[in-house]
Amino acid sequence: xxxxxxxxxxxxxxxxxxxxxxxxxxxxxxxxxxxxxxxxxxxxxxxxxxxxxxxxxxxxxxxxxxxxxxxxxxxxxxxxxxxxxxxxxxxxxxxxxxxxxxxxxxxxxxxxxxxxxxxxxxxxxxxxxxxxxxxxxxxxxxxxxxxxxxxxxxxxxxxxxxxxxxxxxxxxxxxxxxxxxxxxxxxxxxxxxxxxxxxxxxxxxxxxxxxxxxxxxxxxxxxxxxxxxxxxxxxxxxxxxxxxxxxxxxxxxxxxxxxxxxxxxxxxxxxxxxxxxxxxxxxxxxxxxxxxxxxxxxxxxxxxxxxxxxxxxxxxxxxxxxxxxxxxxxxxxxxxxxxxxxxxxxxxxxxxxxxxxxxxxxxxxxxxxxxxxxxxxxxxxxxxxxxxxxxxxxx
Numbered sequence: 001x002x003x004x005x006x007x008x009x010x011x012x013x014x015x016x017x018x019x020x021x022x023x024x025x026x027x028x029x030x031x032x033x034x035x036x037x038x039x040x041x042x043x044x045x046x047x048x049x050x051x052x053x054x055x056x057x058x059x060x061x062x063x064x065x066x067x068x069x070x071x072x073x074x075x076x077x078x079x080x081x082x083x084x085x086x087x088x089x090x091x092x093x094x095x096x097x098x099x100x101x102x103x104x105x106x107x108x109x110x111x112x113x114x115x116x117x118x119x120x121x122x123x124x125x126x127x128x129x130x131x132x133x134x135x136x137x138x139x140x141x142x143x144x145x146x147x148x149x150x151x152x153x154x155x156x157x158x159x160x161x162x163x164x165x166x167x168x169x170x171x172x173x174x175x176x177x178x179x180x181x182x183x184x185x186x187x188x189x190x191x192x193x194x195x196x197x198x199x200x201x202x203x204x205x206x207x208x209x210x211x212x213x214x215x216x217x218x219x220x221x222x223x224x225x226x227x228x229x230x231x232x233x234x235x236x237x238x239x240x241x242x243x244x245x246x247x248x249x250x251x252x253x254x255x256x257x258x259x260x261x262x263x264x265x266x267x268x269x270x271x272x273x274x275x276x277x278x279x280x281x282x283x284x285x286x287x288x289x290x291x292x293x294x295x296x297x298x299x300x301x302x303x304x305x306x307x308x309x310x311x312x313x314x315x316x317x318x319x320x321x322x323x324x325x326x327x328x329x330x331x332x333x334x335x336x337x338x339x340x341x342x343x344x345x346x347x348x349x350x351x352x353x354x355x356x357x358x359x360x361x362x363x364x365x366x367x368x369x370x371x372x373x374x375x376x377x378x379x380x381x382x383x384x385x386x387x388x389x390x391x392x393x394x395x
Contacts, residue, residue: 005033006280008264010041012359017042019356030364032381076109080117096138098128144181146171151187158189207317210292224294224330226256229384230285233261233293234331235277237269237300238338243349249358250277250300252293253334254285257387258372259380260334260362261285265355271303278306282313289314296320296328337366 017027017038024042028035087100101114115122143166150157150165157165159182163175182188226232232255239248250273251263262281266273282288293315295301301319310317320328342361348354367381375383 004283006262006283008276008280009284012355013038014041014045015352016356016360030360030368032363032368073113076113077117079109080104080114084118098125101125102129140181143171143173143177144185147178147181147187148185151182155190159187162187207319209320210294210316210318224255226254229254229256229388230288230291231256233281233291234328235274235293235295235301236328236331236335237273237298238335239269240343240348240354242351242354243347244351247348247351247354248273249338250274251331251334251362252277252281253331255330257380257384258334258375259367259384263362265358267351269300271300271305274298274300274303274306275309278309278313290316292316292318294318294320294328338362341365 013027013031013033016031017024020027022030024038025035028038031038083104084097084100087097097118097120101111101118101120104114105111111122111125115125146166146169147159147162149169150162154161154165159178160175162182163173163178166173166178224232224234233252234255235250235252237248237250239246241247245267246269247265247267248269249263249265251260253259254261261284262277262279264273264277264280266276278293293310295318297319300306301317307317338358338361342357343354348357368379371377371379372383378386
C-alpha cells in the first residue's frame with residue numbers, strides 16, 4: 001500500500017488550486033497526483049473548514065470545544081497575571097519568578113502557560129526545579145545582571161569601569177570577581193578584544209564527510225554521484241525577504257535524478273524545519289534505509305532532533321567542511337536556479353505568496369518542464385520514470 005503524501009504537501013496543493021484558475025486535472029498533473037486524489041483532498045479540507053460539517057462527539061461540537069479551551073486558557077492567563085502582581089508587590093521576596101511558577105503549577109496552571117505569560121524560558125525553570133539556586137548562586141546572578149546592564153549601556157567600558165557601575169547599582173564586588181564574570185560570558189570592552197566577522201564559529205561535525213575524495217595531489221574534492229534512487233541526498237537551507245519578514249526553505253535533492261524529494265517552508269529557521277523536510281522526503285520516497293544525506297555544518301543539521309530523525313529512518317549522515325561552498329555545490333546550484341527564476345523576479349508582499357510561488361516552480365516547472373543536460377535532456381520526473389523502468393526490465 002503506497003504511503004500517504006505529507007500533510008504540508010497536501011496543503012500546498014490545495015492552496016495552489018484555490019489561488020489559480022487551473023482545473024483540477026491540470027493541477028493534479030503539475031503535482032504528479034491523480035485528479036480523484038485531489039478531489040478527495042478538497043472534499044476533506046472543505047469538511048474540516050465548514051462549521052456545519054464538523055462532527056459532534058458527546059453532544060458537543062468541535063467549535064464549542066475549541067471555544068471552551070480558549071476560555072479556560074484565558075482564565076489561566078488572567079490568574080497568572082493576578083498572582084504575579086501580588087507576588088511582585090511583596091518586597092521581602094527575591095527578584096525571582098521561578099517560585100511563582102512552581103506555586104501556579106501546584107494549583108493546576110500548566111508551566112507552559114505561566115512561562116509564556118511571564119515571558120520566561122521553561123528550560124531554565126526546570127533546571128532550577130531540579131536543583132534550586134543557592135544563596136551564592138543568587139548573589140552571583142545579581143552581580144552578573146548588574147555587570148550586564150552596565151556593559152549594555154556602555155560597551156566601551158572594561159571590567160574595572162563596570163565594577164564602579166555595578167557598585168552604584170547596589171552590587172559591590174571585587175575587580176577580580178568582575179573580571180571572572182565578564183570573561184566567562186565574553187563581556188569585553190569594544191576596544192579591548194578583536195573579534196571575528198560575526199563572533200561565531202561553526203560547531204563540530206556530527207558526521208564524517210562521506211563524499212570527500214583526495215586526489216593524487218592531496219587536494220580534497222567532492223564527488224556527488226549515485227547509481228540508483230535514494231542512494232545519496234543533499235540538503236541545505238536558503239532564505240528570502242518578504243513584506244512580512246524572512247521565509248526559509250529547506251530542500252532535499254536526490255543526486256540520482258536531481259529531483260527535490262522533500263522540502264519544508266517556514267517563517268523560522270529552527271531544527272524543526274530540517275526535520276520536517278526529511279520526514280517529507282521519506283514519506284514520499286518510501287524505503288530509504290542506508291541512504292546518505294550530505295549537508296553543511298548548519299546548527300539545524302547538527303541538532304539532536306535531526307540526528308535522531310536520521311537514525312530513526314536508518315539513514316547515514318555526511319557533513320562538509322567549514323566555509324567550503326564547493327562541498328555542497330550540487331545543492332547550491334539548485335538554489336541559484338530558484339533565486340533567478342522565483343526569488344529575485346519580484347518583490348513578495350507576504351510569506352504565503354512566496355511560498356505558493358516556490359512550491360509551484362518546484363513541482364510544476366523544475367520537476368516536469370525543465371530539461372537538464374546532465375539527465376540527457378530529460379526532466380527529473382522523466383529520468384526517474386525511464387531509468388527505473390529500464391532497470392526493472394533488465395533485472
